[in-house]
Amino acid sequence: MASRAVIEVRDLVTHYGERMILKGVSMEVHEGEVMVIMGGSGSGKSTLLRHMLSLEQATSGSIRLSGVDICTASTEEMYELRxxxxxxxxxxxxxxSMTVGENIMLPLYEHTKLDHMTMEIMARLKLEVVDLAGFENLMPSELSGGMVKRAALARAIVMDPKMLFCDEPSAGLDPVVSNAIDDLILKLRDTMGMSIVVVTHELDSAFKIADRITVLDQGDILFIGTVDELKNSDNQRIQNLLNRQSGEEELDPEAYLRRLTGEDTLVKAA
Amino acid sequence: MSEAGPFSPVVRLAERVGRSTVGGIEGIGHGASLLAESIYWTCLGWRKHQPVRLPAVFSEMMEVGIRAIPIVMVLSAAIGIMLAIQGIYTLKMFGAESRVVIGIAFSVVREFAPLITGILVAGRSGSALAARLSTMKINEEIDALTSMGVNPVRFLVVPALLAMLVMLPALTFFSDFISLFAAGIYVNLDLGLSLAAYADQTLDILSVDDLMHGLGKSVLFAFLITLVAVVNGAAVTGGAEGVGRVTTRSVVHAITAIVITDMLFAFLVTH
Structure with a gap:
């Protein structure tokens, strides 16, 4: 897949107050691929996403979306890009304060001159895509967690964007719904050719949808590559990350007891 | 005493005062830039794909103005009657209770109607605006707006500001009438002055200047209430607790700002 990069991050350094969050991150997302950004809590993955959305000011480095540097873009350019x-x-x-249907129609209402009927039809179309047909007149508070996430996805794709960003699309959902959202993301990539960035810490979901994976660790890029490359990596930190999920099966009772009694840490300290 | 340096109470106090002063100045600066941005979007939004939507302004006007009418009526009537009672009581000492109409007319139109309406709207709509914006910020709704290419100031702040600028003077004007009318009824019952004579006297006493004095203040209050609510709402941190905190703070700040501005305005205009 030698397609061109839609999103290019170069040497991105960011601070939150005094604390450095991203320490010179470089990565790119190609056209029509699903890029999963992984990492533990505090690894900076959400920060990276917020910078890609131009919701934060970077300390240094550049981010180009569709060739436009969002750190220096004018308001007009940003508007076009968004x-x-x-x-x-x-x-x-x-x-x-708005119904699900109004939520999904909002980008159309704000950015297009379509008549109301057309907007309603488009909103219903997108609701069909996320399997929420018939829910357009409900308020968001009347939806379950999974439905809210799917409705949010419907709103995100209502303008048929070239780039789609999802923050933890399946976190906190039951496996069935979570699976359905993964399928949906793949469907969007295949049918609409979107470039999709997904931030997640769910390994199963990441392996299923990712064309490539970026692993962040404490503000640095630990790994960029395909799922197979990730699985075959011999980097200890990556193996730790991968095994955290499956490590439970090979639980060593003695080691467990040692951890509980605190002997483990004593030995390490010694 | 050797450890005085950074630990001495005086230094700590100075630091606290310094920090809150800087915080206050930062808030004022934020408010000023919000105002500038609001004016910008109101005037030029149409050309930049960010038009201010009239339906949004009207629905805010409904909320800020029309729905406040019943409570404004109750409070204004109470204030009018209270002024009449106190006026008659005080003037009785000089046997001049028939002059009470002057006192009522001036104090209602120049002072009490704008003040009481401003305080009421600050408590009712200013707090609601702060709560709404802070909740939206915590739920990432503001980020969602930004990322879909909708300017949050244009979409959320400008309609509220415009609605406030129209409805607060309108409510104040309404409050003028209700207060004067309620006071007139009390004067009629207590002193036997006919309502027609009372109305005649009131109209004689009041000039357009007096009315504009009150309405001018209410325009200032409208700016203050909205900007204080938005600055506080945008500064929210933490979850539901944070929302409660900024809502309370917004009401306290707005009422303080209203009362102080009222005093300054009265001083500057009468000198």
Whole structure:
């Protein structure tokens, strides 16, 4: 897959107050691929996403979306760019004062001159895509967690964006719904050719949807590559990350007891 | 005493005062830039694909103004009657209770109507705006707006500001009438002055200047209430607790700002 890069991050350094969060991150996302950004809590993956969305100011480095440097882009350029971006936030971020249908129609209402009927039809189309047909008149507070995430996804794709960003699309959902969202992401890539960035810490989900994976660790890039390359990596930190999920099966009772009694840490300290 | 340096109470106090002063100045600066941005989007939004939507302004006006009418009526009537009672009581000492109409007319139109309406709207709509914006910020709804290419100031702040700028003077004007009318009824019952004579006297006493004095203040209050609510709402940190905190703070700040501005305005205009 030698397609061109839609998203290019170069030497991105960011601070939160005094604390350095990203320590010179470089990566790119190609056209029509699903890039999963992984990493533990505090690894900076959400920060990286927020910078890609231009919601934060970077200390140094550059981010180019569709060739436009968003750190120096004018308001007009940013406006044009944002029409090509869809974002599904972690908590859904649906506007609680509007119905689900109005939420999904909002980008159309704000950016197009379509008549109301057409917008409603488009909103229903997108609701069909996320399997939420018939829910357009409900308020977000009347939806379950999984439905909110799917509705947020519908809103993110209503403008048929070139780039889609998803923050933890399947976190906190039951396996069935989580699986359905993964399928949906793959469907969006295949049918609409979107470039999709997914931030997640769910390994199963990442392995299923990713074309390539970026692993962040304490603000640094630990790994960029395909799922197979990740699985075959002999880097200890990556293996730790991967085994955290499956490590439970080979639980050593003695080691477990040692950890509980604190002997483990004593030995390490010695 | 050798450890005085950074640990001495005086230094700590100075640091606290310094920090809150800087915080306050930062808030004022934020408010000023919000105001500038609001004016920008109101005037130029149409050309930058960010038009201010009239339906949004109207629905805010409904919330800020129309729905506040009943409570404004109750409070204004109470204030009018209270002024009449106190006025008659005080003037009785000089046997001049028939002059009470002057006191009522001036104090209602120049002072009490704008003040009481401002305080009421600060408590009712300013707090609601702060709570709404802070909740939206915590739920990433503001980020969602930004990322879909909708300017949050244009979408959320400008409609509220415009609605406040129209409805607060309108409510104040309404409050003028209700207060004067309620006071008139009390004067009628207590002193036997006919309502027609009362209305005649009131109209004689009041000039357009007096009315504009009150309405001018209410325009200032409208700016203050909205900007204080938005600055506080945007500064939210933490979850639900944070929302409660900024809501309370927004009401306290807004009422303080209203009362102090009222005093300064009265001083500057009468000198």
């Amino acid at each position: 029409l090509k971006m869809g974002v599904a936030f972690q908590g859904g971020a649906l506007f609680s």
